[in-house]
Amino acid sequence: MYRTALDLTLDAPALTAALVDFPSVSGTEKPLADAIEEALRELPHLTVDRHGNNVVARTHLGRTERVVLAGHIDTVPIADNVPSRLDGNGILWGCGTSDMKSGVAVQLRIAATVPEPNRDLTFVFYDNEEVAAHLNGLGHVAEAHPGWLEGDFAVLLEPSDAQVEGGCQGTLRVHLRTKGERAHSARSWMGSNAIHAAGPILARLASYEPRRPVIDGLEYREGLNAVGIEGGVATNVIPDECTVVVNYRYAPDRSMAEAEAHVREVFADCGVSEIVVDDHTGGALPGLSHPAAAAFMAAVGGTAQPKFGWTDVSRFSALGVPAVNYGPGDALFAHKRDEHVAVDKITHCEERLRDWLTS
Amino acid sequence: MYRTALDLTLDAPALTAALVDFPSVSGTEKPLADAIEEALRELPHLTVDRHGNNVVARTHLGRTERVVLAGHIDTVPIADNVPSRLDGNGILWGCGTSDMKSGVAVQLRIAATVPEPNRDLTFVFYDNEEVAAHLNGLGHVAEAHPGWLEGDFAVLLEPSDAQVEGGCQGTLRVHLRTKGERAHSARSWMGSNAIHAAGPILARLASYEPRRPVIDGLEYREGLNAVGIEGGVATNVIPDECTVVVNYRYAPDRSMAEAEAHVREVFADCGVSEIVVDDHTGGALPGLSHPAAAAFMAAVGGTAQPKFGWTDVSRFSALGVPAVNYGPGDALFAHKRDEHVAVDKITHCEERLRDWLTS
Secondary structure (H helix, E strand, C coil): CCCCCCCCCCCHHHHHHHHHCCCCECCCCHHHHHHHHHHHHCCCCCEEEEECCEEEEECCCCCCCEEEEEEECCECCCCCCCCCEECCCCEEECCCHHHHHHHHHHHHHHHHHCCCCCCEEEEEEECCCCCCHHHCHHHHHHHHCHHHHCCCEEEECCCCCCCCEECECEEEEEEEEEECECEEHHHHHHCECCCHHHHHHHHHHHHCCCCCCEECCEECCCEEEEEEEEECCCCCEECCEEEEEEEEEECCCCCHHHHHHHHHHHCCCCCCCEEEEEEEECCECCCCCCHHHHHHHHHHCCCCEECCCCCCHHHHHHCCCCEEECCCCCHHHCCCCCCEEEHHHHHHHHHHHHHHHHC | CCCCCCCCCCCHHHHHHHHHCCCCECCCCHHHHHHHHHHHHCCCCCEEEEECCEEEEECCCCCCCEEEEEEECCECCCCCCCCCEECCCCEEECCCHHHHHHHHHHHHHHHHHCCCCCCEEEEEEECCCCCCHHHCHHHHHHHHCHHHHCCCEEEECCCCCCCCEECECEEEEEEEEEECECEEHHHHHHCECCCHHHHHHHHHHHHCCCCCCEECCEECCCEEEEEEEEECCCCCEECCEEEEEEEEEECCCCCHHHHHHHHHHHCCCCCCCEEEEEEEECCECCCCCCHHHHHHHHHHCCCCEECCCCCCHHHHHHCCCCEEECCCCCHHHCCCCCCEEEHHHHHHHHHHHHHHHHC
């Protein structure tokens, strides 16, 4: 038996299975973080740092470029899908197979098997990605030890179906409020109906034409949608307030300030009495024109795709590190009971990254 | 001291104060029902029946007409406004002064002081009017002992500011549902937004022109209003369902079936996937053309007003008994902390009713 809890001599698919069988639902990552730290400390070419349940390992070879390979070690709650199961068609099933223990396995394999990479490497394993943003371990490391995350380029091994996904869109959530005046509904003319007043907001949303800008050759796709609506005091009262919760997903050529200004402009003449920003995280430009990114693209092949959802590449972007998503999982099956990953995708990603870092 | 808990020799304003000082919030009416029953049983010209906390007292003089005087004995919860307080301007303050212990006091005074009325009299004192309709004592009596409520005409002593209010409007509550298809809000084009789909419903409501029909000389005023709206799954999900709760208050020339058909027609082309009737109580025609009502109007004077809100006159209407509201309280101050009644209105109502029943 291997002398640490995680056996880094396993191939990447087998290591993925071992990681899935080592549960680490958000908030319970400590044992897995301990095992990862322990395994990495066995590797003489790496220095290892730890902050909470976040582990950062680095080479110090004096290369001209430094590349960050990052992944979160937590999963959503288990849904009768642990332990993992490999079927006869080369599909590995289980919680985290796709999002993103297969990516973490690839990180660990590169760490263990590429002692002299052509670029200095930083491996980041962090916790609490699947829960509220303020708990996110990558954010905590960025705040406490920004130096640990320095680099010329970052690859997040989030599920991207072994395609490069560049940048990510921003997401802004606002509350649009309309006001009215209460009255008994038997004498409705004595009041003013705030729910009726929300009609123009919904009409504007329904007719809104989202942009599809092309950035670095990638076509992004925006969206402006009501994700909630609430109004009403009692069933016999004309309501004096109604709130429409709107989510604006926007392409990374727009700054946070521009995104907010755009939303205010869209609803400028809809009778909104108040706009409150409830949540806002900016997008990240794909950064594919950076030389390190170009070399990466050439090595892994394929055509880069835009990332529509918000991901932690935005955190690297905020630190000035261009970042992409590139991992073996398939986002379509993330967070699902039937989560799975194709074993050949895991091997493919591992090989492409190794080629890039050793050629 | 008077030998029963309620002293029916007090004048109506003093009796109102005594009733206010005898709390009877909905659900706790038993002591007051006991006191009313006890006091009425002292009156030899009345027979007294009881069902739960509902008390019915009747004369049996063989008159050609029978008139029902009805009132509820419960109040909304006390709001630091008990005991009652009479100010120097002849205003009596306190919980139930307006709605409707002043009316109950007038009933009790007529019962006590008109032993030989020109019409047979039925006095109804019932519980749980201020809470859910299925608890309403008048409804319970109507179901268990419909004979107790027989009559040619009924006066409900609900607050009407000493004006006759004829009939009442119906109230229909429906849930209008729109459907969509869920998707992640970062890929909104994969779904269909049910909140956006509610836009045409709100637009229709905002542009709706309510009727103002004239019935028996009274102008009613309808209203069609959203009283609630709810939609949304999570802040990053395109919602697949939205519900608009609509309250239709309609004039009593429209039957319940006609009211439902009207609402369905109004929203016929608004993309509603489902209409569910949540609650419906019909209106009541004013019935002012009935001879007993005409005699009543002549006796009490003034001009009848339409009743916009729904009241228990509708229950009498359903039993085939034309009914009006006529009481000393002012509905505008019902259910309020500063609930009050003018003493001279109490005396006025008592005198007008006595004149009608003795002339």
